[in-house]
Each structure stands twice: as structure tokens, then as C-alpha cells.
Amino acid sequence: MTIRSVVFDVGETLMDDSTFWGSWADWLGVPRHTLATLVGSVTAMGQDNAEALRLIRPGFDLVAERQAREEAGQGECISEADLYPDVRPALTALRNAGLWVGIAGNQTSRAAELLAALDLPVDGIATSGQWGVAKPDPAFFSRVVDWAPGEPDEIVYVGDHRDNDIVPAKANGLRALHIRRGPWGYLWAEDPDLKRSCDWQVDSLTEIVELVR
Template identity: 60%
Template sequence: MITTVVFDVGETLVRDDRYWGTWADWLGVPRHTLSALVGAVVAQGRDNADALRLIRPGADIEAERAAKEAAGFGEQLEDSDLYDDVRPGLAELREAGYAVHIAGNQTSRAGELLRSLGVPADSVSTSAEWGVAKPEPAFFERLLKTTGSLPSATLYVGDHPANDIAPAAHAGLRTCLIRRGPWGHLWADAAGVQRPDWTITSIRELPALLTSGV
């Protein structure tokens, strides 16, 4: 029986529009150009940061990120960046008796911003804070220590088959793919990827889905 639901962040809870938009502005290219390049590297199964390297070959992404922060183009996160189903969906899960946690490949700053928004969750954690990122097994080991739940009683919800679904399943967790964002749409029905236990289009589907035991 599932007792705990853990959510990825980017394109699961948070729209990435602002994130990529500020990168496009920083690199001096139209936002559509960077958006198209992100789509291209996603389709090739590459790291999405490769889109930045296509614009600025050989760039040190962490150094660029630090320079962007110092110039006032750092990470921002507002309530409008959350998908509309996030607050009601997470609240409904908690009301139904499930523990709700957030853990994704994000910076420490992103963790601070999410916590400041008061998203209804028992904890918010990021890979930068933990010092380990998906798809590494150690990420999911840390996740289970944080939640205090058994793998078989824990559901991981994310949009990326390779970073979310496959490694979570390998760690013994139940899995749910949310069909949104470039990864969720492109890879949802693709052959040769790890199949999730469930696929949804809205977080608000989860309480009834989990209760039904389907």
C-alpha cells in the first residue's frame, strides 16, 4: 500500500518557461531559439544543458550560472510558475492521508524558493542540497531516508523516463509519469523506455487513482 508520494520539480510541479527564458536573455538569443534547441537535445536523449552549449560552445555552465546570478539574472520562482494543479493536488493527497514530499534535480536556491512559496508538502529537497543527483541510486537512497518510508510504499512522480521513472523503479519505488513538459509528452509512449506503474495528466488524478488500487 502506498503511503508516501514524492514529486520531481521541473515540468512536474514547476513550469520551466522562466528558467529557460532568463538563460536565453543572458546568452543574447531569442527565447524561441533556446526553446527549440532544448527540444532538439531532448529528442536526441541528451542533457538539456547541451542546448546552452550549442549556443556557447565550450561554456562552463556552472561559471555562467554564477555570473548570471551575480548580474541579477538569478533564479526566481513565483506562484504563477507552479502548474495550476499543484496546490490543490498536493493538498488533496495530504487530506487523503498520504505523506507528500518534493525532491528533484535542482539548485539549493530552487529549494529555498519552493519552501518560501509554502507549497503543501512535508519536505522540499534538492539534489544540490543532498550532493547527489538523479539518476544516481544514492539520490533515491537519500529520498527514502528523508521520507522514512519503504520503497514499495513510496510513489515517485516525474516527467522524465530516464531520470525519474527508470531509476526510481530500480530502487524499488512505485512510479508515475506525468504527461507534460517536453520529456513527459515526447517519451510517454516511446518504445524502449521504462514503463511507469501509472501515467497521469494532472496531479489531481492521484488521490482517486491510489484509492482505487488500479
């Protein structure tokens, strides 16, 4: 089967989330390991990551707090140092192989601007903030299908998260590739639902080129 496009999740697929969560811990005034542990705990319970922030500050309003951080000069920041080392080599190799390469994840519109500023070797960048719909909503993956060249089964979605990436991508007709890294990638690496849904599983993005050729 021909693969025409490869689309990547962002957090813990392309980007190490340590800076992201660390900045929230600093903003809330708690040790970084405290928030990291809470994020892991709510994830294991099947809850949204934002619940970890609400455990620290009951009634936490994510939209309002993001705005407050921007106004305080402590807004979102994505730098080259946040990228995993295999990101640029893998994206470059995929494009050199003639594949369309995209980035689409559950991030803000501002995150899309920050990613674009890194000048990554990709053909497109989109976020849930721009599209107005977030994973795992099927409408998100419909947008991916409309956006990336190819029929659904000619598009590979790459991610670390069982419930947000692999299972819904496959359920919506895309090919699904699981990257085994980051807390969710390791937590669910051998999960039966993930195994049934993923077409491939890798430990490094550089493995992808040979798999999808």
C-alpha cells in the same frame, strides 16, 4: 498495497519551465524560441539539457554562469506563476488523504529556498544541490527512500522524464507515476521502456489521489 509517501519531481511536473529556459535565453542573448528548440533537439538525441546552452556558447560553464547571473541580479527565480494550476489542489488533497508529500528534484540549493518560500502544502523539500547527488544516479533515489516514510514500494515518485524519473525510480524499488506534460512527458508518453517502468500514467496531478489510495 499501501502507499505512504508521494514525492514529486520539479521541472515540468510541478513547475512550467518556460520562465527558467526563457531567462537563460535572455542571458545568452538569443531568442527564446531558439533555445527552446535546441533543448528539444538535444533531449530527442538523449543528451543533457545543458548541451543546448553549450551549442550557443561553446565551453559554457553552468556553475560559473549561475554565479555570474546571481551577481548581476538575474539569478534563479521561482514564483507562484511558474506552478502548474493543478499543483496546490493536488498536494493539498494528498496531505488531506493522510499521505506524506515531498518534493525532490535536480535543482540547486537556491531553488530549494525559493520553493520553500512558496509555502506549498508539503512535508519536505530537497534538491540535488543539497544532497550532492543528482538523478538518475541510484544514490539520489536511495536518499529519497531514506528521507520519505515507508519502504521503497510504499513510496511513489512522480515525474515527467523517462530517464531521470520513471525508469530509475522503478529500478530502485519505488513506485513510479508518469505525468504526461511538458516536452519530455509528451515525447516519451508511449515509449516502451517508460510504459514498462511506470505504475500509473496521468494527465493531471489531481488524478493521483484516487490512484494511490
